[in-house]
Amino acid sequence: MDDEHNLTQDATISNDNAAASQPDENDDDDSHMETNLDSPTADNRFTTAGASTQPPSTPITIPPGQSIFINPPSLGLTRQRLFEIEDTIEFSAQDFERYWPFIDNVWIRNRAASTSKETNSVTEWYQCRLRKANDRTPYVPRPTPEGKVGRKKRVRENVSCEMTLRVVRIEGATTSYRIVRGGAKDVKHSHDLDYVDGVKRNSGIMDTARREGIKGYQPSSTFHRMWAEPEKMLESGGKFLKISDCRNVTMTWRNENPTVVLKVHDGFASRVSTGPKPRNTMTPVTIAHATPYQSVTPTRAALPTPVLPQDTLQYPAHARGFLEPYLPQTNATSTAPHVTLTYASSLDSRIALAPGLRTVLSGPEAKAMTHYLRYRHDAILVGVRTALADNPALNCRLEGAGGYGGKGVANQPRPIIVDPHARLIIHPDMKMLQMVKQGKAKGPWIIIASNTSPHPVAVRTLKAHHGEYIKVHYGYHPGEPAGFDWPSIFGILHNEGIKSVMVEGGGCVLSELLKEQHASLIGSVIVTIAPTFLGKGGVPVSPDSRFDTQGQPMATRLREVKWQAMGQDDVIMCGKIGGMQAAAANGNGLLDGIEEFSQQAVAVANGPAAEQVEASNDSHA
Numbered sequence: 270m271d272d273e274h275n276l277t278q279d280a281t282i283s284n285d286n287a288a289a290s291q292p293d294e295n296d297d298d299d300s301h302m303e304t305n306l307d308s309p310t311a312d313n314r315f316t317t318a319g320a321s322t323q324p325p326s327t328p329i330t331i332p333p334g335q336s337i338f339i340n341p342p343s344l345g346l347t348r349q350r351l352f353e354i355e356d357t358i359e360f361s362a363q364d365f366e367r368y369w370p371f372i373d374n375v376w377i378r379n380r381a382a383s384t385s386k387e388t389n390s391v392t393e394w395y396q397c398r399l400r401k402a403n404d405r406t407p408y409v410p411r412p413t414p415e416g417k418v419g420r421k422k423r424v425r426e427n428v429s430c431e432m433t434l435r436v437v438r439i440e441g442a443t444t445s446y447r448i449v450r451g452g453a454k455d456v457k458h459s460h461d462l463d464y465v466d467g468v469k470r471n472s473g474i475m476d477t478a479r480r481e482g483i484k485g486y487q488p489s490s491t492f493h494r495m496w497a498e499p500e501k502m503l504e505s506g507g508k509f510l511k512i513s514d515c516r517n518v519t520m521t522w523r524n525e526n527p528t529v530v531l532k533v534h535d536g537f538a539s540r541v542s543t544g545p546k547p548r549n550t551m552t553p554v555t556i557a558h559a560t561p562y563q564s565v566t567p568t569r570a571a572l573p574t575p576v577l578p579q580d581t582l583q584y585p586a587h588a589r590g591f592l593e594p595y596l597p598q599t600n601a602t603s604t605a606p607h608v609t610l611t612y613a614s615s616l617d618s619r620i621a622l623a624p625g626l627r628t629v630l631s632g633p634e635a636k637a638m639t640h641y642l643r644y645r646h647d648a649i650l651v652g653v654r655t656a657l658a659d660n661p662a663l664n665c666r667l668e669g670a671g672g673y674g675g676k677g678v679a680n681q682p683r684p685i686i687v688d689p690h691a692r693l694i695i696h697p698d699m700k701m702l703q704m705v706k707q708g709k710a711k712g713p714w715i716i717i718a719s720n721t722s723p724h725p726v727a728v729r730t731l732k733a734h735h736g737e738y739i740k741v742h743y744g745y746h747p748g749e750p751a752g753f754d755w756p757s758i759f760g761i762l763h764n765e766g767i768k769s770v771m772v773e774g775g776g777c778v779l780s781e782l783l784k785e786q787h788a789s790l791i792g793s794v795i796v797t798i799a800p801t802f803l804g805k806g807g808v809p810v811s812p813d814s815r816f817d818t819q820g821q822p823m824a825t826r827l828r829e830v831k832w833q834a835m836g837q838d839d840v841i842m843c844g845k846i847g848g849m850q851a852a853a854a855n856g857n858g859l860l861d862g863i864e865e866f867s868q869q870a871v872a873v874a875n876g877p878a879a880e881q882v883e884a885s886n887d888s889h890a
């Protein structure tokens with residue numbers, strides 16, 4: 270839905286226009302930040318009057334005293350005063366905090382603030398959002414991939430406003446705020462308050478929408494519930510609020526609660542919720558829309574079929590069974606996550622041709638299987654050298670995972686990078702963060718040493734993508750290089766709700782976890798073996814040698830081993846490692862089953878049947 274339905278270009282001045290934008294059930298614009306505004310009026314003041322039709326008349330009845338707004342008194346008037354700043358305005362600290370969020374869409378704070386010890390005050394300068402920066406380069410839309418619809422943004426090149434103000438915070442027995450206009454008395458805004466409200470919503474109105482949304486209400490229901498109190502809606506600057514604003518403001522909450530079934534307010538009959546809108550292009554399908562309170566039951570044929578991203582993978586149901594015994598099982602009593610070690614290896618147990626070199630070893634079928642494994646785990650863990658070498662996406666592209674036909678980020682594993690010295694450079698172009706932006710992955714957690722301080726920009730960028738740095742004590746273990754203690758890492762992850770971890774590499778991390786002392790931490794091992802030799806220069810997966818009590822070297826074997834051919838060339842080996850000590854204690858490295866089998870085979874060879882076998886062999890000859 271085009272934003273221009275909100276804001277016409279033949280505008281006339283009218284701050285008192287109480288009409289609001291027509292709600293649009295099909296409002297697809299996901300930006301509440303900026304709208305498409307570009308035409309000055311005759312007197313060069315930008316207004317939005319005449320743009321809107323009436324707010325939705327609503328059958329939602331509100332029992333007295335049950336407002337969803339927490340508006341301070343005389344909010345409409347105070348907003349107007351804080352917009353015009355005709356005279357100095359004094360606030361107590363408490364009032365400032367109550368009123369300012371409702372006008373913060375107009376004023377942008379400059380970076381510099383000054384402190385005066387004499388007056389015990391801090392002064393901050395603000396400028397109108399529509400002030401044009403001197404160095405502002407003309408907006409050139411970024412090219413979008415074929416088929417992708419560009420966002421309608423930033424078309425207000427002709428609008429500029431010189432209004433500024435000062436906010437002085439005066440410390441004392443009681444802290445107070447003084448708000449004073451900046452610049453000359455005759456400088457006025459070049460637009461009205463409605464105009465900025467159309468450009469950007471204020472935090473106060475967005476907070477109201479968020480409060481309602483996180484109670485589990487559908488965005489369209491929240492929108493109509495808010496309009497059930499039109500005076501409060503208008504005084505708080507919600508005239509141009511859109512359903513997409515109500516949706517966007519709860520996106521984080523939705524991503525964290527993908528399984529919540531959204532409800533509607535009493536009196537609001539909704540259309541069927543289809544969950545968060547996939548960001549990819551959808552085949553346009555016309556649905557008969559309800560007027561706000563009519564219910565529409567779309568027919569199956571009329572429902573838009575989401576177009577899955579092109580890189581979506583399928584892994585057939587019949588190929589899943591053999592993996593099942595090695596996958597995490599729900600166990601409410603366990604105190605540590607199920608850990609699966611999984612990687613693609615050459616015949617000489619190398620996982621890359623050289624350190625830092627990404628090497629494709631397995632075929633497409635094994636790749637699809639890896640994504641199925643990701644689907645079945647809560648997290649994927651890699652060492653920092655893998656993250657540096659491969660720039661991995663660390664998400665799940667299996668059909669049904671979030672972003673690939675699934676809701677929110679459901680069934681997307683949490684990417685975890687072990688990076689004690691915060692060596693990974695966090696930037697928005699890295700694949701991991703791109704995936705988050707596209708709604709196809711969870712934000713990564715980066716495990717760093719407690720004495721490491723990542724760059725503040727990295728922290729901000731990570732947080733902006735729902736990621737976190739997790740500080741863990743960087744221990745020293747006698748006789749070993751300093752490093753994290755794996756039981757601590759898995760313990761912390763378990764406390765954070767991660768019940769299963771798929772460790773995908775690289776060589777250093779896998780070799781460490783295959784060490785005898787970590788056997789009890791590992792639930793299963795799933796290795797794709799490719800018919801390739803990578804040579805001695807490759808990155809090996811090889812745990813330290815083991816020795817028995819006499820100092821004799823001994824083999825380490827997995828138990829419950831299963832082999833499965835995969836695609837043209839590869840073979841998958843699944844096994845369990847916990848308890849391998851018992852198997853290895855036989856000393857000969859043979860599995861119990863194999864030993865039994867070989868004993869039976871010897872018995873058969875020496876028994877009465879042996880003559881018959883020989884006779885039949887002879888007759889063949």
Ligand SMILES: NC(=O)c1ccc[n+]([C@@H]2O[C@H](COP(=O)([O-])OP(=O)(O)OC[C@H]3O[C@@H](n4cnc5c(N)ncnc54)[C@H](OP(=O)(O)O)[C@@H]3O)[C@@H](O)[C@H]2O)c1
Binds near residue numbers: 628654751774778
């Ligand atoms: N074929 C496959 O399936 C596969 C899968 C993944 C990766 N790979 C390949 O493997 C290669 C990378 O493997 P890699 O062995 O070089 O590195 P890696 O295992 O990915 O990362 C090793 C680094 O992780 C940190 N680390 C690991 N264990 C730690 C602990 N207990 N405590 C603290 N820090 C710990 C250390 O960082 P610091 O150095 O900062 O101390 C260490 O240098 C790449 O070429 C990649 O392409 C292949």
